[in-house]
Amino acid sequence: MERVLRIKVRAPVASFRRPLEHNFQRSLPMPPPTTLVGIAGAAMGLSDRELWSGNSILRQVKVAVWMDAEPGLTRDMWTVLKIKDNKKIERSPYMRELLFFVRYTLIYGGDEVLLKKMEHAFYDPVYPLSLGREDELLFIEEISLDAATEGRPSFRGTVIPGDFRRMRVRPLLQPGIRFEPPVVETLPLSFAVDDKRIRHPQRQVTLSFLPLGVELEIEEPRIHALQCQGRNFTWINS
């Protein structure tokens, strides 16, 4: 059994840009690990430097997430004024995928003292909490210190470490189900923040974002499944 902090959230709009995508910015279907740590950091009032420093209070926090509902999707166009020869020139269009009406459960693990501090911070966050950009505010539905028990390696709508395509996977198919293929992406687990407050990705790992619409039984000995509230999950960053 393991103590976890479970935060159930929803938001009208959210987006998690995939790294290196610029003109067409697809969104990950769920918040990546750095966003999950960042949300906790915002709740606790940590600056970006404090959050990602070697002695950050959240350095050892474990994170996981699962999706509670299928979101809506749009491709939002925005324009950026491009500069050339020190003059303003025409607007340049960019596309960004946005997720609408998202519902997630964020899971944090660590020692109980830290989890209690985090629980308090989520009740009374120092900065407003958002899922992606600063205007993508989230609404907290539930905060709970729970116990996670041993789970089964059968996942849906969650993030697991590793490349799904290289795992032995058995989808539990049923008539009428619809789902998108999993998203596999290389993502950082932390950042180094330089003097200009530019973040540099650290500890890059491969993660698989599994769809909500189908249960996937995964034979992968490195994945340690836990269960909470009837959902199986695994830590993304440990």
Added chain:
Amino acid sequence: MNISKAITIGYLAKISAANVNASHTEGNVVVAKKVTLPDGSTIPYISGQAIRRMLRDRLEDLGYKLSDLFASVKGQEVTPPVRPWEFVDEDLFGYLDPSGGKRRTSPVRVSAAVGLFPFQGDRDLGTRSFERFGQNMTAGGNMFETELYANLFKGTILIELDRVGIFRENEIGENNGKSLDNSERKRRVRDLIEALNLLWGGGRTARMLSDLSPKFIAYARLKVKHPVFLEAFVAHYENNKYRLELEPLKNALNKFDNYFEYKVFGLDSGIYSNEDEIREVLGQYGEVVTVHEAIAKAKGDIDGLWKESSA
């Protein structure tokens, strides 16, 4: 001691026929920004950035001098003035100075305004006459279409009271930071709320002007920074009017009951089919007045801030 940390405002704006915020143009069709739900239906929305721009413009209408985003341009690098004590938009909406790593996260968060009803596929047909290009009117013109909608939009604004008019060292690059006096901080928050009261803007205003000022408002001053009304608005359409469902709003009000320090509701007449019910139910939680009275009460509430404490 005053411990208010945030003001949150949930509002509903009524659009009769417009495309306030367009996406890219598809052929000769100006497409409205909209989202597709898992069931295939689509819902229009107005982005948070678009509403920020409208609020900024309305603050200018109220007499504020705004910052020049292109104050300094070197190659591809654009640097704003970074004088938030001087420019209200830098204070309220933040900035990024890439040259010096100075960055202010906006203390005012503005959600997208999301339609409560699906998009029905309506389009406005227009013709760009060749007469304008020196030809005879009988030569005709180019046809174009604009997607448009009638809808009720829900939006939320969250204001971090402990950050308005307070500028930290890493935001302005000056030791010990800076702060405005409390009367100026209050003036800025009050005028931001007035800007919401005056809200209009977006695209195609020459032929599809729409009034985005709230037709329902829920104002709350809070001990915590939570956008409590973010998911609280649901409506149905009946008898040519909107019916505001009160359960989600009641749930939000009950859930955050311990954290409210002041709240007031504004309701305009003639829009909702269940006006009496709204007044009766919300009256159990706070005063229910007209929208303009609620805005006035909200401003009065802001006047009472920071009396004992400087932040």
